[in-house]
Amino acid sequence: MSIKKFSIIASIALAALLSFGCCSEVKYGAFEPKAEQGDSNPNAYAGYIAAMRRYNGFQMAYEWQRANPKLVAESVKKEVLKEFVKSPEAADKLLAKIGTSYDGDPVALTQIAAVTQLVMTPKCPKAPKCRKLWVDALKRARAKTDDGYVKVFCDQQLRICE
Numbered sequence: 471m472s473i474k475k476f477s478i479i480a481s482i483a484l485a486a487l488l489s490f491g492c493c494s495e496v497k498y499g500a501f502e503p504k505a506e507q508g509d510s511n512p513n514a515y516a517g518y519i520a521a522m523r524r525y526n527g528f529q530m531a532y533e534w535q536r537a538n539p540k541l542v543a544e545s546v547k548k549e550v551l552k553e554f555v556k557s558p559e560a561a562d563k564l565l566a567k568i569g570t571s572y573d574g575d576p577v578a579l580t581q582i583a584a585v586t587q588l589v590m591t592p593k594c595p596k597a598p599k600c601r602k603l604w605v606d607a608l609k610r611a612r613a614k615t616d617d618g619y620v621k622v623f624c625d626q627q628l629r630i631c632e
Contacts, residue, residue, distance in 0.1 A: 582627065
């Protein structure tokens with residue numbers, strides 16, 4: 471690693487540590503939005519703290535991935551992921567596993583995110599063709615559902631791809 475790269479990385483790390491130190495005094499509810507009188511937001515997770523709260527019996531994605539490293543590693547191998555962008559049908563089949571809110575197949579959800587990364591690989595000559603197929607499949611999955619979770623999930627992947 472060159473001195474210049476090391477210096478940049480060290481500066482970023484120092485800035486992160488300093489900002490963490492500045493934020494460590496903030497109480498957990500400090501960033502919660504205050505309800506206005508008559509506010510009837512039906513979204514129980516509108517506030518950041520509530521959205522990031524851990525609930526017994528429900529794992530967050532990163533917790534599941536950390537608990538299943540071998541399964542994750544096997545499911546996101548390039549050979550596995552390439553199969554999902556070989557045809558529109560293969561892409562559609564994977565995207566059909568998104569599921570409703572908090573009810574999706576964790577392997578499939580991990581693979582979907584990994585396929586999105588794969589089709590965005592700048593040095594891969596096949597990426598643009600695969601990206602078009604993947605984007606079209608994401609748009610189809612989004613268009614044929616009424617489920618808000620599926621729509622948002624597809625939107626997040628599309629933002630990365632477009």
